Amino acid sequence: MSNYFNFETLKFLLHDVHKLEDVLKAERFKDIDSDMINIFLDSVKDYCDKALYPVFREMDEKPAYFEDGKIHVHPIVGEVMIKFGEMGLIGGHFDEEYGGMQMPACAINSAYSIVSTANNNMSGYPGLTTGAAELITTFASQELKDTYIEKMITGQWAGTMCLTEPQAGSSLSDITTSASANEDGSYNIKGQKIFISGGDHEFTENFIHLLIGRIEGAPAGTKGISLFVVPKLKIEEDGSLVSNNVETIADFQKMGQRGYCTTHLGFGETGTTQGWLVGEENRGLKYMFQMMNTARISVGRDATACATAAYHASLQYAKERVQGRKIKESGKKDSSNDPVAIIEHADVRRMLMFQKSVSEGSLSLIQEAAAIHDKMEGASPDEKKDLHLLLELITPVAKTYPSEKGKEAVDKGVQILGGYGFCTDFVLQQYLRDVRIMSIYEGTTGIQSLDLLGRKIPMDGGKSVQLLVAEFTKEIKRAKAHGSLSEFADQLAGGMKTIESVLGKISGFAMKGEFEKYLADATPFMEMFSTLVIAWQWLKMANTAQDALSNNKLTYSTEFYESKIHTMKFFYKYELSRIEGIAKIFEHEEFLTIPTEKEFNF
């Protein structure tokens, strides 16, 4: 029943590949050791097995819905908030002064990988609460901190992120929610927000919305956006809660993640809604990006989770389902032979290995991002700046690769089940519906690709790319030292050359000021670039596995390590190879997707 996750792989990534023990050397983590984290993860896994995985299908079959002005969700949602508060899953990595345990991001992130794989409806409710509370601890006044943080990290109150408006989806410069200053320093907020994940339900006492809006008279565009704390219920001086006139207008009905409510909220439309400014005026979008960057990696993690859960479900089916026969030397199938489990067929095995390579490659990148985050603790200012640049470069990739390739991976899982995969009696179709949102959440793939090519790659004069290249080079050297992995080091180096040459070509347009051309194929560029980044992660895993085998320091079975190397080879053969085709797109001189005067007959 709880066969949805490979715990050994998570531990291998955490301890061996991304070296948690090194991370823990920082002063901040002095009270934390490896054993504590293992025990913490065991307890999370245990809770997921017993409470979250068993309600996963039920939450889809009886989706969240809106009735009589209220949103109704599965009762587990309220339980989880409190339980996750107790377990440290909401505020475990916060400073002790805010009630946290100063746990490393690596650990929290690993825990959430288990949670989301068990039930991807569940990570958003506590996860956004963490993000909202972090914004308050980082940028808000002591008074706001004192009012909200404790209640939030204990899971008594939930947090949300209110950005999108009906008329402005990805285009945040066009938001119109307004804020007018009151004499007491608060603001009256007026406007509507849509697609607010976990925005309201009956099982949590209060909702603390971190909302962006415009203070009257603020400049147009993103430079006039401020950030506010807007509670659903205001806190009176005696601690009692009174309505702040935040109206729940609807719950969006979705094709997937139907246990995770997506709300439409109105502010200041049925009475006065008060909000409190976070930090300085007109700097709201900059602050919000802290939460968005974390949220982007969380989306990558949840996409990875869908791919992982689907992989294990289709793996189990492939091992049990007996059908068809092996192809004989003659090329025929001999019907007098016994049929075999379908995992014996090369085509099914290819689909399983694809799923494994996407699932584990993505998980490794998500862990890498968490490790970089943790390494900033105790780093020198220069090191910290470098780590920050590297993380900025990796973030859109960690969001996009798992979202895009996760869809393909789950699709292969459905395919393994054949007709049954399409039937609601089997879980695969649920993962397929769920994973579809990931390339839309927190900035679509198109937006992430523009971010990668337009902002992250040129950052600091190309420094972020240099830092990534240095990381790649480290793994190439390690692989060269293991003679058996040398050809894969060469393939990775070849891929780097390919992308360098594409970048060289398109940078020409940027230098000429032709930015529309520079960015026109940002998405195929992302496809190519992100495949290379995952290839780097696979080489890192293979190097680590080969180290263990060569030094005979085996925590897991020999097959475990050998199979990691095998999967790296699979990824290089079947996926990394493809970037050579994508690179050819950039050789064509004509820009076919940029509108011209000439009308195109769609």
Add this chain to the structure above:
Amino acid sequence: MSNYFNFETLKFLLHDVHKLEDVLKAERFKDIDSDMINIFLDSVKDYCDKALYPVFREMDEKPAYFEDGKIHVHPIVGEVMIKFGEMGLIGGHFDEEYGGMQMPACAINSAYSIVSTANNNMSGYPGLTTGAAELITTFASQELKDTYIEKMITGQWAGTMCLTEPQAGSSLSDITTSASANEDGSYNIKGQKIFISGGDHEFTENFIHLLIGRIEGAPAGTKGISLFVVPKLKIEEDGSLVSNNVETIADFQKMGQRGYCTTHLGFGETGTTQGWLVGEENRGLKYMFQMMNTARISVGRDATACATAAYHASLQYAKERVQGRKIKESGKKDSSNDPVAIIEHADVRRMLMFQKSVSEGSLSLIQEAAAIHDKMEGASPDEKKDLHLLLELITPVAKTYPSEKGKEAVDKGVQILGGYGFCTDFVLQQYLRDVRIMSIYEGTTGIQSLDLLGRKIPMDGGKSVQLLVAEFTKEIKRAKAHGSLSEFADQLAGGMKTIESVLGKISGFAMKGEFEKYLADATPFMEMFSTLVIAWQWLKMANTAQDALSNNKLTYSTEFYESKIHTMKFFYKYELSRIEGIAKIFEHEEFLTIPTEKEFNF
């Protein structure tokens, strides 16, 4: 409302690209002319606009279901059967002696392209009836023809295809449904069949199941399979209908195509079920392949239909939705400028053009298959053999490319709508759920790929491939003659070389008798091969468009023709380029997906 289909493109493909007028020269079609077919298609489109498109969403929201031993479907299903009977959509291409009009397949196929695009739940019910009736006219006795054909092609009775059994999905050699001979020449049938599309419902009087089973004592494997006609209700001598004990056990609940019932049937389990042998004993699978081949192309057509409908839905959204600004020369966006419709953004345009290139490229291939079928009429025996070989080679491609790339195309349609695409208020998510079945129906992509590489390519000593190469060469020559298309002729020729070289490499394994290796990567081979086949169709379309422009023989607007050429260029740049990456898969020497003695740790 009825903006789901580009009728001009269909007519361009039918008349200009695939030259219906040439097809109609055959003696069989002497009573048919182009105008009749245009009027026929107009009336089909009109009915689709008024009756089928309006109930498309409703059929999803209130799916077919099983209750009290019966399957309940939308009432339109019964109406459509009779209406399609009247319009000639069930038996229009049958011989006049069976009540048909000897219409060409091109025309019927075009009509169904409209039907499926309007409502993909609806083509299967009449379509399988046609297929079942064709099996009877081709292989069954006069008595069976007299009993069934008329009632079937008028839509009074429905036909089905009963192959799959619970223990044997794609592996037909393992079916166990039994048939024991009675003295009157009939057989008693016993067994269960699953995934029977349109297998039962209340709005059609009788269901005529074309069922495969084993006559007692028949050889094991596919050589012991016979084909039977098994009516739900038996026809007494006085014409009255009595139960034949065909039990409806369940309706499979699916993630998509929820208006198209998928039944589980039991035969001979609650009483005697009689069946009548079609043709000779033990030749049933061979007969059934006639129906399966047609059905495979129909699945390709329906996948194309989903992609097409999704394309038009997202196109409309992209034209209307105003969001974001153009990227300026500076690389920045200026928020003082007015936002633009999202179709102005290169990334959105790329997704739309991808959809268009998949939708129209697939439709052209489906039309090609129908045209080849029609050309067999009045062809010499040698020509007929060649056309048959070519059709055999194209069939798995025409099934697979639209199914696999159709998924991607619909996915891009969802992406264009962003968060709204994921919401059930918008139709895109329905197309995404619907299209998912197409790569499973009638032999999965894995099965089609084995068929392509294992059977079709080696057919008749490679003759089928030679015939296809000759067709490619024809278009390459035409393109060379149009100087402006010359570089695309070169790219297609380059793609042919790439695939030839891959085939050369893997054929080595077949020659050494290592068939498991030869076939291990049949699916990536299919991906590459099918992309090349669609590239051929795009060059054919571009050549035809360029002819019209060069000769100034314009049936449609200049932009119409220019945009076809533009879309060909798009396909060559963004899709055909990719085969160079896929080809690299075959350069890796290690077979990573063939099981070995060594255990793999999944």
